[in-house]
Amino acid sequence: MPHTHPETELHNPQSTKPPLDPHLKALENEAIHIFREVAAEFERPVMLYSIGKDSSVLLHLARKAFYPGRVPFPLLHVDTGWKFREMIAFRDEMVEKYDLDLVVHTNARGAAENVTPFTHGSALYTDIMKTEALRQALDAGQYDAAFGGARRDEEASRAKERIYSFRTPDHRWDPRNQRPELWNVYNGMIRKGESVRAFPLSNWTEVDIWRYIQAEEIPIVPLYFAKKRPIVERDGMMILAEDPRLELLPGEAKREEVIRFRTLGCFPLTGAIRSNATTLDDIISELETATVSERQGRAIDRDQAGSMEKKKREGYF
Amino acid sequence: MTAPAIATAALDETAVAHPLQETARVARDSRPLRLITCGSVDDGKSTLIGRLLWDTKAVKEDQAASLQRDSKGKQNDLGLPDFALLLDGLQAEREQGITIDVAYRYFSTDKRSFIVADTPGHEQYTRNMATGASTADLAVLLVDARVGLLEQTRRHATIATLMGIKQFVLAVNKIDLTDYDRSRFEQISHEFKELALSLGVRQVTAIPVSALKGENVVYDGRASMPWYEGPTLIEVLELATTRSAQTVGFRLPVQRVSRPGESFRGYQGTVAGGSVKPGDSVVILPSGMVANVTKIVTFDLVRNAAVAGDAITLVLDRQVDVSRGDLIAAIDSQPMTGLAFDAQLVALQAEGIQPGKRYWLKSGSRRQRVQVQPISQLDLKSGKWNHADELPMNAIGKVHLSFDEQAVFDAYEQNRTTGAFILIDPDTNNTVAGGMITAKRAAIGGIHTEDSRVILSLPADLADQLMATEIFAGRREEAEVRRVTAAKAIEIIDTIDE
Numbered sequence: 059m060p061h062t063h064p065e066t067e068l069h070n071p072q073s074t075k076p077p078l079d080p081h082l083k084a085l086e087n088e089a090i091h092i093f094r095e096v097a098a099e100f101e102r103p104v105m106l107y108s109i110g111k112d113s114s115v116l117l118h119l120a121r122k123a124f125y126p127g128r129v130p131f132p133l134l135h136v137d138t139g140w141k142f143r144e145m146i147a148f149r150d151e152m153v154e155k156y157d158l159d160l161v162v163h164t165n166a167r168g169a170a171e172n173v174t175p176f177t178h179g180s181a182l183y184t185d186i187m188k189t190e191a192l193r194q195a196l197d198a199g200q201y202d203a204a205f206g207g208a209r210r211d212e213e214a215s216r217a218k219e220r221i222y223s224f225r226t227p228d229h230r231w232d233p234r235n236q237r238p239e240l241w242n243v244y245n246g247m248i249r250k251g252e253s254v255r256a257f258p259l260s261n262w263t264e265v266d267i268w269r270y271i272q273a274e275e276i277p278i279v280p281l282y283f284a285k286k287r288p289i290v291e292r293d294g295m296m297i298l299a300e301d302p303r304l305e306l307l308p309g310e311a312k313r314e315e316v317i318r319f320r321t322l323g324c325f326p327l328t329g330a331i332r333s334n335a336t337t338l339d340d341i342i343s344e345l346e347t348a349t350v351s352e353r354q355g356r357a358i359d360r361d362q363a364g365s366m367e368k369k370k371r372e373g374y375f
Numbered sequence: 376m377t378a379p380a381i382a383t384a385a386l387d388e389t390a391v392a393h394p395l396q397e398t399a400r401v402a403r404d405s406r407p408l409r410l411i412t413c414g415s416v417d418d419g420k421s422t423l424i425g426r427l428l429w430d431t432k433a434v435k436e437d438q439a440a441s442l443q444r445d446s447k448g449k450q451n452d453l454g455l456p457d458f459a460l461l462l463d464g465l466q467a468e469r470e471q472g473i474t475i476d477v478a479y480r481y482f483s484t485d486k487r488s489f490i491v492a493d494t495p496g497h498e499q500y501t502r503n504m505a506t507g508a509s510t511a512d513l514a515v516l517l518v519d520a521r522v523g524l525l526e527q528t529r530r531h532a533t534i535a536t537l538m539g540i541k542q543f544v545l546a547v548n549k550i551d552l553t554d555y556d557r558s559r560f561e562q563i564s565h566e567f568k569e570l571a572l573s574l575g576v577r578q579v580t581a582i583p584v585s586a587l588k589g590e591n592v593v594y595d596g597r598a599s600m601p602w603y604e605g606p607t608l609i610e611v612l613e614l615a616t617t618r619s620a621q622t623v624g625f626r627l628p629v630q631r632v633s634r635p636g637e638s639f640r641g642y643q644g645t646v647a648g649g650s651v652k653p654g655d656s657v658v659i660l661p662s663g664m665v666a667n668v669t670k671i672v673t674f675d676l677v678r679n680a681a682v683a684g685d686a687i688t689l690v691l692d693r694q695v696d697v698s699r700g701d702l703i704a705a706i707d708s709q710p711m712t713g714l715a716f717d718a719q720l721v722a723l724q725a726e727g728i729q730p731g732k733r734y735w736l737k738s739g740s741r742r743q744r745v746q747v748q749p750i751s752q753l754d755l756k757s758g759k760w761n762h763a764d765e766l767p768m769n770a771i772g773k774v775h776l777s778f779d780e781q782a783v784f785d786a787y788e789q790n791r792t793t794g795a796f797i798l799i800d801p802d803t804n805n806t807v808a809g810g811m812i813t814a815k816r817a818a819i820g821g822i823h824t825e826d827s828r829v830i831l832s833l834p835a836d837l838a839d840q841l842m843a844t845e846i847f848a849g850r851r852e853e854a855e856v857r858r859v860t861a862a863k864a865i866e867i868i869d870t871i872d873e
């Protein structure tokens with residue numbers, strides 16, 4: 059497929075936007091630098107695309123980094139089969155709109171054995187359908203570098219991770235032995251089978267993400283905005299009740315609430331929040347007065363202390 | 376949602392009230408200030424940052440609840456939570472009660488935003504301290520008020536200075552354990568200011584601090600230390616300056632060449648100094664070819680200028696050979712090009728730095744082979760540079776770098792990007808040193824040591840002119856001069872090359 063960009067196209071119509079503030083500009087510059095460095099140093103990079111807000115920002119930055127060229131690597135979506143329906147629709151729309159290469163991988167073994175968040179518990183389910191699935195997909199594609207949208211402000215073990223995070227051939231992270239990472243001089247030297255996870259959004263906070271989405275008019279999944287939706291309450295979380303596979307337990311009842319999601323993952327494991335935030339402005343001001351962190355709505359982080367570190371060591375993103 | 380209620384209940388309200396969540400609007404008219412905490416083991420670095428996060432309301436209720444839960448059994452005499460647990464996020468760190476790797480955290484006041492790197496005090500993990508220091512604008516150096524300056528304090532102060540940090544805060548911590556002893560504070564501040572001066576640092580603010588109790592961190596400690604009238608830590612941080620890309624001229628390390636179609640060819644990279652605009656003349660190094668800038672392309676618009684820090688795509692007016700690793704520079708302010716450079720470095724891995732071993736050197740986007748010859752090592756106690764043939768782990772040393780192919784650098788003093796490099800061990804692929812270029816050396820590699828000689832073959836008239844100069848005449852007796860035919864000279868030199 060030819061992708062010629064005549065010089066006349068260089069005047070992007072989006073140029074009517076006001077310039078970014080210096081804070082966001084510095085974060086954007088850093089992320090673009092990382093994208094270009096990885097794309098130049100590695101043979102087979104791939105970008106993990108989870109369809110959430112961070113992935114949306116990541117994708118936008120990738121497009122900026124390689125403009126006027128096309129994004130020079132595929133996107134990889136590890137589909138557990140339990141994502142929100144609106145996420146999948148949004149994913150396909152983006153791929154179409156921006157002319158992207160998308161690889162979708164589902165753990166066939168897990169699916170065949172009918173591993174679900176309901177039957178196997180969130181820990182085992184995540185292990186098989188996300189961590190193991192990711193390892194399978196990375197091996198199958200022989201990717202030597204994988205971009206992820208993780209931010210250091212998300213969780214205490216993430217706060218320790220390098221921008222180039224080295225992984226052994228079996229995808230393990232050794233937090234006690236990370237390579238030094240000085241200035242913005244990244245060490246991308248690896249042996250065959252080893253790989254690097256690269257995190258262009260390392261230094262972004264949740265507020266930065268939202269401000270950037272607003273400033274750059276980045277499309278996101280509508281589930282982030284408040285709307286009246288059917289929910290059911292379970293384990294102290296409000297779960298979206300639109301998927302026919304969600305079976306109500308004794309004592310549970312479906313009801314409608316005005317809710318939105320602060321993070322998006324697998325719908326049975328992601329708690330909604332009560333909110334009236336229907337615009338980006340609303341979301342940002344809600345965030346600035348929020349009293350709980352964003353990961354609070356995620357069941358998988360609550361399984362055990364240090365659970366994120368443990369998952370990461372095993373190859374989770 | 377029930378969790379916030381649990382979170383509040385779990386807090387021991389008598390011990391420490393979680394600060395009320397207020398709207399924390401972030402000032403965004405500048406880039407964030409990057410700072411590190413450093414100093415010796417257990418001096419309270421993580422506790423200080425934990426306190427800073429707590430008191431600037433960067434800790435959310437669910438995180439506060441986890442902190443309270445995890446602090447159980449580790450409670451100090453004061454019944455306060457173990458604030459260091461907000462930073463020490465690895466299992467091994469929590470088990471051992473120490474910091475192993477650098478943690479990056481983000482917080483803001485209504486005046487500005489901050490990126491803080493909490494670094495480990497253990498000598499074994501100096502590499503992780505250096506990682507944090509390399510990008511910092513300011514260092515908060517901690518000292519335990521009961522103990523005073525240690526060798527590790529000196530090491531961290533020295534590494535921070537080498538890496539170009541010019542603003543220091545000396546936090547004399549655990550002052551509560553000295554009964555708020557003013558003379559102790561003054562004695563340590565005095566001692567440190569002498570060290571700072573010897574390192575060439577002039578900007579030092581000394582503050583008596585109790586990280587644990589939060590005195591002079593965000594809130595002042597007047598109740599316990601009426602004798603201290605200076606600023607709190609946060610006040611100093613709010614006023615500190617971010618490092619600008621101080622540099623001589625325009626620099627663009629080329630990361631990749633963008634060729635999306637026949638009609639477009641652009642050079643992508645992040646401006647590492649100076650500024651550029653269409654029409655500027657530039658030189659491509661090391662090749663030395665010259666071209667003019669026609670366009671600066673970004674996703675949003677074709678720009679009429681770009682400055683240090685901007686990630687851009689540059690279009691030139693003619694077909695020149697430019698590839699990844701090249702440096703595009705201002706024609707009237709060029710960096711140094713050569714085969715031999717002087718540098719200072721910090722050895723970061725157990726194998727140290729071996730003389731004569733060939734390493735990979737990466738600087739900007741360029742990676743090339745280098746041979747490293749250690750010259751001297753800094754003795755932290757005396758501040759003297761002692762002769763050294765190799766550098767053990769954690770050593771700070773001066774070295775000679777020799778390249779097979781032309782290398783391009785600025786002095787680190789002048790440019791923190793084009794003057795910085797890392798060394799990679801080709802056997803392990805690990806990063807084994809971080810280095811700073813100090814100067815270019817005589818262009819002929821490896822001949823600069825005391826007992827080396829150079830055989831020059833020159834036209835006779837040029838030789839006569841050189842010998843007539845003052846510098847030559849002054850050392851005439853050290854030189855041996857023979858007059859031969861041109862053919863004979865070639866023959867002699869050829870035998871040397873064999």
Ligand SMILES: Nc1nc2c(ncn2[C@@H]2O[C@H](COP(=O)(O)OP(=O)(O)OP(=O)(O)O)[C@@H](O)[C@H]2O)c(=O)[nH]1
Pocket residue numbers: 414415416417418419420421422423451457459472473474475494495496497548549550551552584585586587588
């Ligand atoms: N009384 C008192 N204790 C303190 C103070 N600051 C820190 N501590 C205690 O000192 C111990 C060490 O604190 P940390 O913050 O872990 O020290 P650190 O400098 O981060 O240690 P490393 O990162 O391992 O080098 C902890 O038990 C703290 O509670 C203080 O101001 N007063």
Ligand SMILES: [Mg+2]
Pocket residue numbers: 420421422459473474493494495496
């Ligand atoms: Mg610590």
